[in-house]
Amino acid sequence: MSFINRISGFLTALPLLLVPAASANQVVFTISPRTPDGFRSVELSFTLDEQKDLVSVGLVNLQVDPHDVTQAIAGVSFVLKNQDGGRLPGTLLNPSAQGVTINPQTGAPELTTLTENHWVLVPPDSGSGSPFVLCRICPNNANGAFGGADQLIVGGPPTGGTHPGYYDVNGSLTNSAHEPLIWGNGDPYIPVFTLQVDGLASGATVSDVVVMFGTNYGKVTLGPWQPDIPPPPSVPEPGAAVLLAGGLIVLTARLFYTRGRCAARS
Numbered sequence: 001m002s003f004i005n006r007i008s009g010f011l012t013a014l015p016l017l018l019v020p021a022a023s024a025n026q027v028v029f030t031i032s033p034r035t036p037d038g039f040r041s042v043e044l045s046f047t048l049d050e051q052k053d054l055v056s057v058g059l060v061n062l063q064v065d066p067h068d069v070t071q072a073i074a075g076v077s078f079v080l081k082n083q084d085g086g087r088l089p090g091t092l093l094n095p096s097a098q099g100v101t102i103n104p105q106t107g108a109p110e111l112t113t114l115t116e117n118h119w120v121l122v123p124p125d126s127g128s129g130s131p132f133v134l135c136r137i138c139p140n141n142a143n144g145a146f147g148g149a150d151q152l153i154v155g156g157p158p159t160g161g162t163h164p165g166y167y168d169v170n171g172s173l174t175n176s177a178h179e180p181l182i183w184g185n186g187d188p189y190i191p192v193f194t195l196q197v198d199g200l201a202s203g204a205t206v207s208d209v210v211v212m213f214g215t216n217y218g219k220v221t222l223g224p225w226q227p228d229i230p231p232p233p234s235v236p237e238p239g240a241a242v243l244l245a246g247g248l249i250v251l252t253a254r255l256f257y258t259r260g261r262c263a264a265r266s
Contacts, residue, residue, distance in 0.1 A: 026050075029206040029227035033062055036222055040071055040213060041155070043186075046078070046206045046227065055080065055090070055195040057134055059211075061184045063155035069172035070214040072152035072181065075135030079124075079208045082201045090132060090197040092121035097191040099180035100154070102173055108165035109157060112180050118146040121195060131208060134193055137217045148177045149215040156185030178215075 031044040041062035048055055057078075063071050080090075099112040120143040122133040133139060136151050154173065157166045172178065183189045210223035 031209055031225050031227055034222065040222060042073065042211050042222065044076065044209065048200060048204055050200050050202050050204065053196060053198050053200045055197050057193045058190050059153055059184055060186050060190055061153045061155040062186065065158045065167050066155050066173065067168045068170050069152065069178060070220050072154045072213060073184065073211060074137035074152050074214055075133060075212040077131040077133045077210045078206050079131045080204060080206055082204050089123045090121055090195045092119065093194045093196055095119060095191060095193040097182045098189050100183035101179045101181065102166055102169055104174040106165055107167060107169055114180065118143065118151045119193065137212065137215055139217055150178055150180060151182050152178065153184035153191055154181045
């Protein structure tokens with residue numbers, strides 16, 4: 001094999017050598033849309049960022065035109081395990097959510113700003129194997145300092161009709177003790193709660209997901225569910241700049257080689 005052919009072969013493989021390793025920092029576990037009882041419909045996602053020790057929980061209430069507060073999401077519990085089976089403590093950071101109130105006369109939704117977060121994170125009991133509980137209505141009145149039962153996550157009004165808002169809401173969704181609600185009926189209104197979980201390791205998993213509704217903790221629940229298994233991370237294609245650079249090097253080498261042979265013959 002000639003010298004130039006060896007260089008060409010090496011440089012042809014160069015882009016593959018320079019491809020960065022596939023990123024495995026983020027893993028997404030999902031609960032696809034579920035409507036097990038005909039009165040409540042939910043969709044959830046758990047994004048684990050192992051590099052930043054963050055877990056982002058997205059809660060979507062897909063129940064269109066809810067009637068009462070027992071159709072509003074009040075919390076979610078889940079088991080978070082590291083690969084070694086250990087359980088981790090966590091802290092709730094500021095969530096991203098859109099507030100909404102419902103006009104009791106017309107049923108029209110009115111967007112509002114949430115001035116403070118009333119959800120809390122109840123970490124697992126040490127050594128008991130209990131789950132994380134992310135909640136507005138919590139066990140043992142864990143967030144009782146906020147009072148009331150506002151900021152529950154509600155689905156949206158029906159679309160495509162002549163009425164501009166909800167058709168069938170009752171006072172449990174429009175009274176001041178439950179307002180503002182959180183509008184969580186899907187893109188762009190997806191409430192996301194970010195948890196700081198120190199020590200989150202590669203291979204951590206989410207399991208045993210239970211969604212809670214209404215103002216009485218644990219009375220109305222859906223689950224437990226096991227999230228969909230996330231696909232393995234894809235390997236990125238070689239960058240265009242790397243491919244171009246490799247090609248230019250091959251062409252330059254061939255040019256000098258050809259000139260050298262011509263000079264030797266003359």
